[in-house]
Amino acid sequence: MTSNRDPASMLRDSSCQARVLNASDNHATFLFEQGEVSSLLKLTILPFRQRLLSQISSNNSEGGETARIIKLLQHYDFHLSSESGAEYSYYNATPRTGLWNSFLTTLTSFVGITSSPDFGPLQCEFIYPASDRQIQRASPSPSSRLIHETPELYRHVTEPYIQELKQSGSLSWIDNVLSGEKEKERCLLDTQHFLVNVDTKWRSHPDPKTTSREVWYQHEAVDDLYCLAILKDKNVSSLRDLRGSHLAMLKELLDVCPKVIEKTYGISPDMIRCFFHYQPQFYQAHIHFTRIHNEIGAQVERGHLVHDVIQNLEMDPDYYAKRTITYALRITDPLYHRIDVFQSSKASQAA
Amino acid sequence: MTSNRDPASMLRDSSCQARVLNASDNHATFLFEQGEVSSLLKLTILPFRQRLLSQISSNNSEGGETARIIKLLQHYDFHLSSESGAEYSYYNATPRTGLWNSFLTTLTSFVGITSSPDFGPLQCEFIYPASDRQIQRASPSPSSRLIHETPELYRHVTEPYIQELKQSGSLSWIDNVLSGEKEKERCLLDTQHFLVNVDTKWRSHPDPKTTSREVWYQHEAVDDLYCLAILKDKNVSSLRDLRGSHLAMLKELLDVCPKVIEKTYGISPDMIRCFFHYQPQFYQAHIHFTRIHNEIGAQVERGHLVHDVIQNLEMDPDYYAKRTITYALRITDPLYHRIDVFQSSKASQAA
Numbered sequence: 001m002t003s004n005r006d007p008a009s010m011l012r013d014s015s016c017q018a019r020v021l022n023a024s025d026n027h028a029t030f031l032f033e034q035g036e037v038s039s040l041l042k043l044t045i046l047p048f049r050q051r052l053l054s055q056i057s058s059n060n061s062e063g064g065e066t067a068r069i070i071k072l073l074q075h076y077d078f079h080l081s082s083e084s085g086a087e088y089s090y091y092n093a094t095p096r097t098g099l100w101n102s103f104l105t106t107l108t109s110f111v112g113i114t115s116s117p118d119f120g121p122l123q124c125e126f127i128y129p130a131s132d133r134q135i136q137r138a139s140p141s142p143s144s145r146l147i148h149e150t151p152e153l154y155r156h157v158t159e160p161y162i163q164e165l166k167q168s169g170s171l172s173w174i175d176n177v178l179s180g181e182k183e184k185e186r187c188l189l190d191t192q193h194f195l196v197n198v199d200t201k202w203r204s205h206p207d208p209k210t211t212s213r214e215v216w217y218q219h220e221a222v223d224d225l226y227c228l229a230i231l232k233d234k235n236v237s238s239l240r241d242l243r244g245s246h247l248a249m250l251k252e253l254l255d256v257c258p259k260v261i262e263k264t265y266g267i268s269p270d271m272i273r274c275f276f277h278y279q280p281q282f283y284q285a286h287i288h289f290t291r292i293h294n295e296i297g298a299q300v301e302r303g304h305l306v307h308d309v310i311q312n313l314e315m316d317p318d319y320y321a322k323r324t325i326t327y328a329l330r331i332t333d334p335l336y337h338r339i340d341v342f343q344s345s346k347a348s349q350a351a
Numbered sequence: 352m353t354s355n356r357d358p359a360s361m362l363r364d365s366s367c368q369a370r371v372l373n374a375s376d377n378h379a380t381f382l383f384e385q386g387e388v389s390s391l392l393k394l395t396i397l398p399f400r401q402r403l404l405s406q407i408s409s410n411n412s413e414g415g416e417t418a419r420i421i422k423l424l425q426h427y428d429f430h431l432s433s434e435s436g437a438e439y440s441y442y443n444a445t446p447r448t449g450l451w452n453s454f455l456t457t458l459t460s461f462v463g464i465t466s467s468p469d470f471g472p473l474q475c476e477f478i479y480p481a482s483d484r485q486i487q488r489a490s491p492s493p494s495s496r497l498i499h500e501t502p503e504l505y506r507h508v509t510e511p512y513i514q515e516l517k518q519s520g521s522l523s524w525i526d527n528v529l530s531g532e533k534e535k536e537r538c539l540l541d542t543q544h545f546l547v548n549v550d551t552k553w554r555s556h557p558d559p560k561t562t563s564r565e566v567w568y569q570h571e572a573v574d575d576l577y578c579l580a581i582l583k584d585k586n587v588s589s590l591r592d593l594r595g596s597h598l599a600m601l602k603e604l605l606d607v608c609p610k611v612i613e614k615t616y617g618i619s620p621d622m623i624r625c626f627f628h629y630q631p632q633f634y635q636a637h638i639h640f641t642r643i644h645n646e647i648g649a650q651v652e653r654g655h656l657v658h659d660v661i662q663n664l665e666m667d668p669d670y671y672a673k674r675t676i677t678y679a680l681r682i683t684d685p686l687y688h689r690i691d692v693f694q695s696s697k698a699s700q701a702a
Contacts (some may be wrong), residue, residue, distance in 0.1 A: 019368065037554040041391055079521070094629060095584070105419050127695040143375065143622075144622075144643055144644065145622060145643075146620075146622070146623075146624065146643060147621075148658060269497075270497045270498075271495075271496060271497070272496075272497075273497065273651065273652055273679075275651055291681045292495055292496075292497060292650075292652065293495065295635045295646065295650050298604065298650050298651050298652075299643075299649050299651065299654075300626055300650065300651050300654030300655070301624055301643065301649075302647050302651070302658055303650075303651030303654065304651070305651055305652065307499060307675070307677045313668065313675060315667065316666065323662060324658070324662060326656055326658045328624075330645045
C-alpha cells in the first residue's frame with residue numbers, strides 16, 4: 001500500500017489531511033493522514049517561537065487547518081534522505097538548496113508577522129509511515145503518572161507486554177544493526193557482547209557516511225554527544241533482566257566504551273554519564289552515553305547509572321528481579337492502560 | 352558594614368562596579384561590587400532573548416560595561432520585599448507600579464532593538480550581600496565532572512568540608528525555619544521529625560502571607576509545585592548519613608507528605624517525585640517534592656528517589672555508608688578542588 005509512496009508525495013495528494021499535533025518552543029510536529037496511512041513531520045527551529053505554529057493551528061475550523069498547513073508546505077520539494085537504518089521510517093527532509101530562507105519567509109508572512117525573525121538552525125524530519133505508538137509519542141502529553149512496578153506487576157503485566165511487542169517484529173531493525181548490515185558507518189566498537197553506535201538522535205553529528213573519523217575528533221558537535229551501547233544477548237530486554245551473571249560484561253562495557261568515545265571524540269569519561277532507561281524506548285537492553293550538561297532523558301525516575309547497576313548486582317545478583325522500580329508513564333501509553341486494568345482488578349478482588 | 356545598606360541603594364553608589372555574570376535564554380545575572388560587598392541581581396524574562404544581554408556585555412571595555420548597566424538600572428526605584436527567611440539575603444525587587452513596561456522599553460532601546468519584543472512574565476531578584484559561593488553558583492560553568500565518591504573519599508574530604516561549612520554558621524537560617532520563627536506562613540506540616548514547607552524557589556506560588564490556603568488549592572501555580580521536607584535531626588547532613596535506624600521516619604514521611612500536598616494543592620501523589628539531592632545545596636538533610644513534568648534538578652546523577660532510598664536501607668542498614676555515590680560537580684566548586692587535591696596526592700603516593 002505504501003511501497004510506491006513517500007511522505008513528500010503524500011503531502012501533494014488532495015485527500016491528505018493535516019493538523020498541528022504539538023508545538024513547543026523549539027519544534028512543531030505536524031500529523032498527516034491520507035487513507036490508512038499516517039505520517040509525521042517534525043520541524044525544529046531554534047528558537048522556534050511557539051507563537052508561529054499556534055497561530056496556524058488556532059484557525060482550526062474543519063478543513064481550514066489542513067488547507068493552511070498544506071498550502072504552506074506544498075511549495076517545497078523536499079529532498080529526502082535517510083540513515084541506513086531506513087526501516088525506522090525516519091527521513092531527513094531538506095528543501096532544495098536555497099529554499100530554507102524562502103520557506104521561513106513564507107512561514108512568517110503566513111502567520112502575519114512582518115518582521116523577519118532571527119532563526120537559528122533548522123531541521124526537518126519525516127516519519128513515514130508513522131505507527132500509532134510513534135504518533136502517541138509525538139502528541140502532547142501533559143499527564144504522566146509514577147508507577148511503582150513490583151516484581152509481581154512486572155511478571156503479570158510488563159513482561160507479557162514486552163513479549164508481545166517483540167513478537168510483533170518491532171525489533172527487526174536491531175537485528176540488522178547488531179549484525180552490521182545497517183549503520184556500520186556509525187559503529188564505534190563491536191565486541192562479542194555489545195556494540196557501540198553513534199545514536200541517530202545525535203543530529204548535529206557530522207555525516208558518518210561522508211566524513212572521516214578524524215573530523216569527528218573534537219568536532220563542535222561533541223557538545224551534543226549521544227552514543228548507544230546495545231547488548232547482543234537477546235534475552236536481556238531491559239534493566240529488569242540483568243543478573244549477577246552479567247556483571248563481567250557490564251564491567252567490561254564500562255571500562256571500554258568511555259575509552260572508545262574518548263579516542264573518537266576527545267571527551268574524557270568523567271564528562272559523560274552512562275545509564276539505562278527504564279522503561280526504555282525499545283526492548284533490547286542498551287546504555288545511553290550523554291554529556292552531563294545535556295539533561296535530555298536523564299531524569300532520576302527514568303535513568304539508572306551503570307556505575308550503580310554494577311554495585312547493585314554486586315550486592316545481590318537478583319537485585320533487579322526483586323526490586324520495586326519507579327518510573328513515569330504517560331497515561332496515553334498502552335502499558336499504562338494495562339497496569340491500570342491489572343491494579344483495578346486486584347483492588348476489586350481485595351475488596 | 353552592610354547593615355544600613357540595601358542592594359538598590361548600592362546601585363546608586365558612584366563607586367559601584369557592575370558586570371553581566373551570566374545570560375541564558377531565560378535569565379541574566381548581574382554582579383555588583385562596591386568595596387568589599389558583592390550583590391547579585393537575577394532578572395528573569397520569559398522568553399529572555401540572550402541577545403539582549405550579550406549586546407550589553409559585548410561592549411565590555413574597562414568601565415564601559417558598568418556604565419551601561421548602571422545607566423540602565425539606576426532609573427528604577429526598586430521596591431524590595433523578602434521572604435520571612437530574610438537571612439538568606441534574597442530580595443524580590445519590583446520597579447514601582449507601571450515601571451516594568453518602561454524598564455523593558457529602556458532595555459530594548461538600550462541594545463538597539465527598535466521593535467517591541469513580546470515579553471512574558473518578569474521576575475527580578477537581589478541577593479545581598481552575596482557570598483563567594485552564591486556568586487560561584489550564579490556564574491556560567493560549562494564544565495562539570497562526574498565524581499565517584501567512595502566511602503574513603505567521603506571520610507577524608509567531603510565530610511570535613513561539610514563540617515567546616517556547618518561550623519561557619521551557614522545553616523543558622525534553618526534553625527529559624529525549623530523552630531517556626533521564620534517561614535511559618537509557608538509551613539504545610541510540622542511533626543516531631545520533619546517539617547514540610549513551600550520551597551522559596553516556587554516563585555509562582557500565591558503569596559503565602561496574603562492569600563488563604565483555599566486559594567492555593569488547584570491554583571494554576573501548582574503546575575510548578577515545589578515543596579521541601581526538612582529533617583529535624585541535626586546529625587543527618589545528607590543522604591550519606593541515612594541508616595536503617597531512619598527507616599521508620601522515612602516511611603512516615605513518604606506516607607504523610609504527599610497526602611498533605613494533595614490536601615493543600617489537589618495534586619495526587621503519583622504526579623509528584625520525592626527525592627534527595629546528593630550533593631545537596633545545603634547540608635541539613637531535606638527532600639524535594641516536584642511535579643514529574645518539571646525536570647529541574649531531577650537528573651539521575653543528582654537525584655535519589657525516597658522510594659529507592661527506603662528499599663536500599665531495607666536491604667542493608669549501612670547502604671549509604673558503604674556505597675560509592677556518583678555525582679557531578681562544577682570544576683569551580685570548592686569541594687571539587689579538595690577532591691582533586693586528595694586524589695592527586697593519593698595517585699602520587701601510589702606511584
